[in-house]
Amino acid sequence: MAEQVTRRPYVREIPRLRWIFRHPRYLRYMAREVTCIFIGAYAVLLLVALARLAQGRESYEAFLQALGSPAGIAFQVLVLAFALYHTVSWFNVTPKAMPIQRGEEFVPGGIIIGAHYAGWIALSIIVLFLAGVL
Amino acid sequence: MPKSNKPVVWGLFAAGGTLTAFVTPVLVMLTLLAAVGHVPALLGYDRLHALAAHWVGKAALFGIVFLSLWHAAHRLRVTLHDLGVRSDMLVAWVVYCLAAAGSVAAAAYLLII
Numbered sequence: 001m002a003e004q005v006t007r008r009p010y011v012r013e014i015p016r017l018r019w020i021f022r023h024p025r026y027l028r029y030m031a032r033e034v035t036c037i038f039i040g041a042y043a044v045l046l047l048v049a050l051a052r053l054a055q056g057r058e059s060y061e062a063f064l065q066a067l068g069s070p071a072g073i074a075f076q077v078l079v080l081a082f083a084l085y086h087t088v089s090w091f092n093v094t095p096k097a098m099p100i101q102r103g104e105e106f107v108p109g110g111i112i113i114g115a116h117y118a119g120w121i122a123l124s125i126i127v128l129f130l131a132g133v134l
Numbered sequence: 135m136p137k138s139n140k141p142v143v144w145g146l147f148a149a150g151g152t153l154t155a156f157v158t159p160v161l162v163m164l165t166l167l168a169a170v171g172h173v174p175a176l177l178g179y180d181r182l183h184a185l186a187a188h189w190v191g192k193a194a195l196f197g198i199v200f201l202s203l204w205h206a207a208h209r210l211r212v213t214l215h216d217l218g219v220r221s222d223m224l225v226a227w228v229v230y231c232l233a234a235a236g237s238v239a240a241a242a243y244l245l246i247i
Contacts, residue, residue, distance in 0.1 A: 016218035033213040039154050040206025042162065043199050047236055049165075050195065050243040053186055057179045064177070067169040076166045083158040090155040097148070116155075124160040131164055132175025 032089040038082035041075075091116040143208060150205025157198060186247040199240040200233075207233035 020030045052063040066072055094116055095109030128134045168177045175181060185191035207229035214225050 014218075030213075030216075033209060033216070036206040036209035036213065039158060039202050040210065042158060043202035043206065043236065045165070046161075046195075046199050046202070047240050047243075050186070050199070050240055050247075053179075053183060054243040054247050060179050060182075064168055064173060067165060068171065073166070073169050076162055076169060080159060080162040080166065083154070083162055086151075087155040087159055090151050120156055123156055124163075127157070127160045128163070130176065133164070133167065 028089075031085060035082045035086035035089070038079045039086060042079045042083070045075075045079075087120065091120070146201065146204045147208040150201035150203075150208075153198065153201045154205055158202070161198075183247065186244060192244045192247075196237075196240055196244055200237040203233040203236045204230075 020026050049060075049063060052060045067076070091113055095107075095112045098112075100107040100112060125134065164174050164177060167174055176185070186195060211222070211225050211229050215222055219225060
């Protein structure tokens with residue numbers, strides 16, 4: 001009988017969450033993936049800032065006050081940590097995501113990554129300068 | 135071969151990932167400075183309002199909010215799959231609709247400034 005199953009089929013067990021902790025590599029992957037929650041949450045904060053800005057001076061200044069509450073500061077510190085992890089993990093895969101070929105050879109990954117870091121630092125300094133911090 | 139919308143979805147995700155990698159840390163630094171009482175000149179009401187009133191400023195602010203939201207939505211969709219949530223179509227609908235709603239709201243606020 002062809003359709004008769006003679007052996008117990010092998011069902012590979014995939015735990016829903018525990019797999020993350022099986023290897024440091026999986027944990028780093030998950031850390032990289034959950035940065036999106038903080039990037040998204042910060043986009044919502046920017047959206048609220050735009051809403052308050054549209055409502056007028058008083059509303060916007062109350063928003064700035066709220067940013068300074070312990071919860072506001074804790075939230076932003078958390079976002080900063082995950083945003084930095086996002087930046088580092090994003091830049092470090094750029095040679096794989098967009099390899100650059102020059103003639104026969106590929107441009108070494110270190111150069112592509114280094115260029116991103118240099119651009120990032122330069123841009124950050126420019127933004128801080130334009131914002132009146134530096 | 136069926137037409138796929140994957141290039142668009144992934145392209146916006148990658149654009150958002152790149153943009154947020156470059157600008158989110160410094161933006162958080164600016165708002166943190168404002169939070170601890172050293173409001174950067176740019177975040178004062180008059181200057182930020184002037185920035186958002188100009189079309190270049192509107193475009194930049196919209197781009198940051200839209201691409202951040204889209205990037206987060208797409209990565210959240212993929213991550214939920216990894217965490218064992220298998221109703222991908224539903225998840226995709228919810229996260230992309232939220233990102234779209236946030237983007238429309240951002241555009242609306244910017245247009246009335």
